[in-house]
Amino acid sequence: MRETMAEELPEKSNFSEWYNEILKLTEIIDVRYPVKGLYTWFPFGLKIRNLVYDRLKELHNERGHDEVKFPLLIPKKRLMKEADHIASFEDEVFWVERAGKNKLEEPLALRPTSETAMYPIFNKWIRSHTDLPFKSYQVVNTFRYETKHTRPLIREREINSFKEAHTVHEDAKGAEKQIDEAIEIYKKFFDELCVPYLITKRPKWDKFPGAEYTIAFDTMMPDGKALQIGTIHNLGTNFSETFNISFENQKGKQEDAHQCCYGISARCIASLVSVHGDDTGLILPPKFAPIQVVIVPILFSDSDKDKIMGECKRIKDKLKDKDIRTKIDDSEERPGEKFYKWERKGIPLRIEIGPNDIKEDSMTLVRRDTNEKNQLGLDASATDIKEIFEEIKNSLKEKARQKMNSEIIKPKEIEDCKKAIKNNKLVKINWCGEKECGKEIEEQLKADILGSEISTEPKGKCIKCSKKAKNSAYIAKTY
């Protein structure tokens, strides 16, 4: 895998090329698997992915979700049961029709998402209101025969890191409360990734098939296109009626359950790479960096070697004792090559120790995100390092949020919206909320209404039809 480091990384302004190259050069995803839309994790990329998904699971566990594991194959009859759901997924399903020499009497679908795999079993698990609220999630691979341009982490045919949560509640109020909790989980998760987001309610024509409504998290990618990085769906009783998920309520009466489901895929990794990276390479928030500190000994002559290596080892052991993922790069390469290598991999903090540092009883620290150099005493503690991690995290988060906010334009006229979208900006308008008006706006701007902001009360008139605005809506080109 060594040859990948030498090649040139395009400038980030050429985002599409930069994105493809950075995944290869920093050894995150190998795209050479011979099936379109299926990709391989390199070891380094998988370490980042596992740190991120361990945290995503923890955020669910802390809020009473149990991890489950359902089969991959779904019998055709079950998949077809919920009309809206299958109407939308039908063209995207991979089917298994044979096993060995035998033709299967009923074709089996590779799960595109797991509602129809899970809910017939939830029907057996949920009997009484004492079983509710039931909150579960799984992290699995799902399969969708995407016909649009496939891209690693962004649009896969095997969605290899699909976290899907599925919850069951006594009533609509319970489901609404769960939607709020899911929004909390996603805000916390993306805040820790330092990835900024918009939270909007998708227009009715763009909600999850079978759902009452969809709340979406979108971030802005460097090319000015919005990437949907998470979705939260209120399913009402649409699936519980179809799959008979009912329970005996507190008055002893049978009732259909209310449900939610919410998903995140490896697009969260795509946003982590894309939002923070620069022309040099990745920039990883310390919490999700497989190596958080790389120590580079600066050796000029053999005389200092033992002393310097001794100090490097002592510092490494001290940091590792406090769970800081630390590595000494004692390879044969020149220091400059080492700096370049670890900067490209996005390692948040580099410690350099050379003869001068030893003489002055200090060490040189270099932050990957700002390139700023600092001196710390050789007696610096793990706490000092963790404080710098906190600074890096806050700085990355603030910079990314400001960048996204700077892209938001609020034109007064449709014509100005067109120009803004052409300049890859994120447009915010007043909208009446009507479908035909919305569709005309999308047509005219050649962009998508991401949805209406849940919080703000809009003022003024719809930009298109001048009727009273019902909500403020964001519009952008999308992946």
Ligand SMILES: Nc1ncnc2c1ncn2[C@@H]1O[C@H](COS(=O)(=O)NC(=O)[C@@H](N)CS)[C@@H](O)[C@H]1O
């Ligand atoms: N082909 C794909 N490749 C990568 N990520 C995808 C792909 N399709 C969807 N996603 C991501 O997966 C998330 C959840 O997908 S979804 O269709 O919106 N929702 C569901 O499937 C629901 N069952 C909740 S888990 C989306 O928000 C999007 O970020």
